Amino acid sequence: MTTATDVLGSGVVDDATLRRFLHGLPGVDQVGAEARAAALATRSIKTTAKAYGLDLAVRVIDLTTLEGADSHGAVRNLCAKAVRPDPSDPSCPSTAAVCVYNDLVPVAVSALERLGAAGRVKVAAVATAFPSGRASLRVKLADTEDAVAAGADEIDMVIDRGAFLAGRYGAVYEEIVATREACRRPDGVDAHLKVILETGELGSYDRVRRASWLAMLAGADFIKTSTGKVSPAATLPVSLVMLEAVRDWFSLTGSRVGFKPAGGIRTAKDALKHLVLVQETAGPDWLTPELYRLGASSLLNDVLLQRRKLATGAYAGADHLTPAT
Structure with missing residues (x-):
């Protein structure tokens, strides 16, 4: 049986090697995964942890605008909201990042500099022919290099789902490796690479697990569920499978890979369910x-609404969410 250590240490990564490893992964128990995700979704968060959970939800949001009608003004407004989500409450934290198309990266960088939040609120750019991924590698790398040169702190790339589903794992691996290389900067402060699997197009939890491991083998800093353009997107069972993958990767390598669910998470209750899933699967x-x-x-608007309700005792709720130490 080929192990991840064998793949990483072999110096030769090709379709045959990757296929042996990926198809040798344990199969996902669909019934079990869905039952566990459903059970965790029923957990309530105690009053003492609610405020922490809602603030954490704000702190980890990549506040996103990915529409064809996006304008410079819309991006500036997005940046202002990311920095001060609730202008009436100075205790409200900033979001983690703003996420925009790569041609709007300079606008976001400039806006965050003017707001005094450069480096604190990150600029993430979608790249590699987002959301379809249907472009030549040369074009995908130029797309990435353009965003990095413009100041993007993070790159959200999409895998070639057609290649993955056809079993051309080596091609997917090589694109991720090449994109990671395109994230490098001369100053050594490289952009972080988030690899989007577009799980709604993969068709099974087993494929989600394989795609997660493939992305991590190729050097992903984060694995991400979806573009937000395909349904279903960030379901709890899919998130469970991907969180198990990053947990198991850490157990094997000692290296932590991040996780980003995206698409369909619209309410504070949705966000808290996902945070509980992280706590109980990968850990605090x-x-x-x-x-x-x-x-x-x-999502941010509802989280802010629930923060205000919590302050007046109007938010009911629920257990098992504690800050990392």
């Missing part, structure tokens, strides 16, 4: 913006 060390993000556009 992942409850930090360095290792966990929520990709969202409309």
